Amino acid sequence: EAGVAQSPRYKIIEKRQSVAFWCNPISGHATLYWYQQILGQGPKLLIQFQNNGVVDDSQLPKDRFSAERLKGVDSTLKIQPAKLEDSAVYLCASSGQGGDTQYFGPGTRLTVL
Amino acid sequence: AQTVTQSQPEMSVQEAETVTLSCTYDTSESDYYLFWYKQPPSRQMILVIRQEAYKQQNATENRFSVNFQKAAKSFSLKISDSQLGDAAMYFCAYDGNKLVFGAGTILRVKS
Numbered sequence: 263e264a265g266v267a268q269s270p271r272y273k274i275i276e277k278r279q280s281v282a283f284w285c286n287p288i289s290g291h292a293t294l295y296w297y298q299q300i301l302g303q304g305p306k307l308l309i310q311f312q313n314n315g316v317v318d319d320s321q322l323p324k325d326r327f328s329a330e331r332l333k334g335v336d337s338t339l340k341i342q343p344a345k346l347e348d349s350a351v352y353l354c355a356s357s358g359q360g361g362d363t364q365y366f367g368p369g370t371r372l373t374v375l
Numbered sequence: 376a377q378t379v380t381q382s383q384p385e386m387s388v389q390e391a392e393t394v395t396l397s398c399t400y401d402t403s404e405s406d407y408y409l410f411w412y413k414q415p416p417s418r419q420m421i422l423v424i425r426q427e428a429y430k431q432q433n434a435t436e437n438r439f440s441v442n443f444q445k446a447a448k449s450f451s452l453k454i455s456d457s458q459l460g461d462a463a464m465y466f467c468a469y470d471g472n473k474l475v476f477g478a479g480t481i482l483r484v485k486s
Contacts (some may be wrong), residue, residue, distance in 0.1 A: 295474075302478075302479075303478060303479075304379075304466050304468075304476030304477055304478055304479055305420070305466075305476050306476075307473055307474065310473075318473060351418055353418075353420060355420075363408075363410070363422060363425055364474060365422070366412075366419065366420035366421075367419075368417065368418060368419045369418040369419070369420075371418070
């Protein structure tokens with residue numbers, strides 16, 4: 263069974279530029295999550311989707327971050343404009359339903375210069 | 376809000392020995408899940424073990440076992456017969472309706 267796929271693996275941008283990350287969850291998983299993991303810390307939930315609807319986006323900085331999940335499968339997380347403090351690893355995870363075990367992708371390491 | 380505390384920033388263990396990683400959490404809920412995840416330098420977060428709060432029996436997965444003390448809100452991970460491949464960052468996580476992670480414990484395995 264294929265795991266959660268993410269791309270790109272690495273991204274370096276200048277501050278104030280925009281960037282987008284892509285995630286493809288495990289086939290059949292209804293719930294998709296985006297996490298931000300700052301170096302030396304545990305992941306923090308940014309947004310949770312159930313199919314193509316948003317369940318929780320309370321910790322998403324909505325002035326610069328946006329996310330969508332088209333057709334309830336793939337998802338894209340965008341940052342525009344990026345700030346230095348956005349440098350982190352962005353992890354995507356999926357689960358069968360909310361509350362089930364979450365399975366994580368390999369992450370995207372973002373460096374903002 | 377639920378919080379998860381891992382009081383050991385770093386631990387070391389000799390190959391083939393046993394090590395225990397500590398985790399405490401704070402919640403007012405009675406129904407929840409607890410997890411240990413492993414994150415090697417490759418960054419892939421890998422599930423190690425899962426515990427349902429309603430189960431009194433401690434979960435085990437091969438060399439990995441937990442000591443779940445619900446009243447004390449404690450959830451420690453024991454790794455037996457440690458191997459070089461066990462070296463990684465280990466995260467304890469609580470799931471009531473949202474997964475909340477601790478700060479992690481770096482585990483080093485000495486040969």
